[in-house]
Amino acid sequence: DAKTTQPNSMESNEEEPVHLPCNHSTISGTDYIHWYRQLPSQGPEYVIHGLTSNVNNRMASLAIAEDRKSSTLILHRATLRDAAVYYCILREPSNTGKLIFGQGTTLQVKP
Amino acid sequence: DAGVIQSPRHEVTEMGQEVTLRCKPISGHDYLFWYRQTMMRGLELLIYFNNNVPIDDSGMPEDRFSAKMPNASFSTLKIQPSEPRDSAVYFCASSLYPVLDTGELFFGEGSRLTVL
Numbered sequence: 001d002a003k004t005t006q007p008n009s010m011e012s013n014e015e016e017p018v019h020l021p022c023n024h025s026t027i028s029g030t031d032y033i034h035w036y037r038q039l040p041s042q043g044p045e046y047v048i049h050g051l052t053s054n055v056n057n058r059m060a061s062l063a064i065a066e067d068r069k070s071s072t073l074i075l076h077r078a079t080l081r082d083a084a085v086y087y088c089i090l091r092e093p094s095n096t097g098k099l100i101f102g103q104g105t106t107l108q109v110k111p
Numbered sequence: 112d113a114g115v116i117q118s119p120r121h122e123v124t125e126m127g128q129e130v131t132l133r134c135k136p137i138s139g140h141d142y143l144f145w146y147r148q149t150m151m152r153g154l155e156l157l158i159y160f161n162n163n164v165p166i167d168d169s170g171m172p173e174d175r176f177s178a179k180m181p182n183a184s185f186s187t188l189k190i191q192p193s194e195p196r197d198s199a200v201y202f203c204a205s206s207l208y209p210v211l212d213t214g215e216l217f218f219g220e221g222s223r224l225t226v227l
Contacts, residue, residue: 046216
């Protein structure tokens with residue numbers, strides 16, 4: 001699986017937008033970009049995924065650079081409950097099963 | 112649906128003892144995954160099953176670890192004999208389709224294992 005690079009930690013204020021970056025310069029043309037998050041003392045949970053176009057769902061938005069070498073997870077209004085470790089993961093389409101997690105970004109949300 | 116159910120939530124055992132962790136996937140899901148999480152190594156995929164058949168066990172650390180899925184609603188991860196370095200949180204996850212298609216793995220709350 002191609003490698004991703006994320007900042008170790010980020011801080012945000014409550015009610016403000018948060019942009020979580022992910023670099024994946026070795027991404028192949030068919031790799032999907034997945035985001036998961038892990039709240040304290042819980043298992044990871046799915047946030048969003050995409051291939052080329054920007055994606056929106058009820059939890060977040062995913063902005064993918066035109067060259068696909070980077071992406072940004074956007075939380076539009078951070079809440080205290082959004083404090084978690086956020087993982088950016090690349091998936092090869094031929095790899096039908098596995099998700100390989102990196103170290104992720106620990107997001108702190110301040111009231 | 113109750114989600115992925117794991118048991119026990121916490122287990123404390125002594126070195127050399129056998130440990131069995133259990134997982135009930137979401138009904139109808141045909142992919143099941145076992146992950147291990149430690150501070151040093153993060154989340155590691157140990158093994159995954161499709162339709163009860165092990166597909167990739169390359170992440171299983173050594174022969175002391177074994178996993179089975181006797182039916183679609185139950186899986187076990189066994190460590191025999193256990194060692195202190197096996198102390199970790201073990202997660203089970205399931206999905207309905209290959210992750211590629213839906214993008215979504217559903218994780219249980221984990222089993223925290225402490226080997227003294």
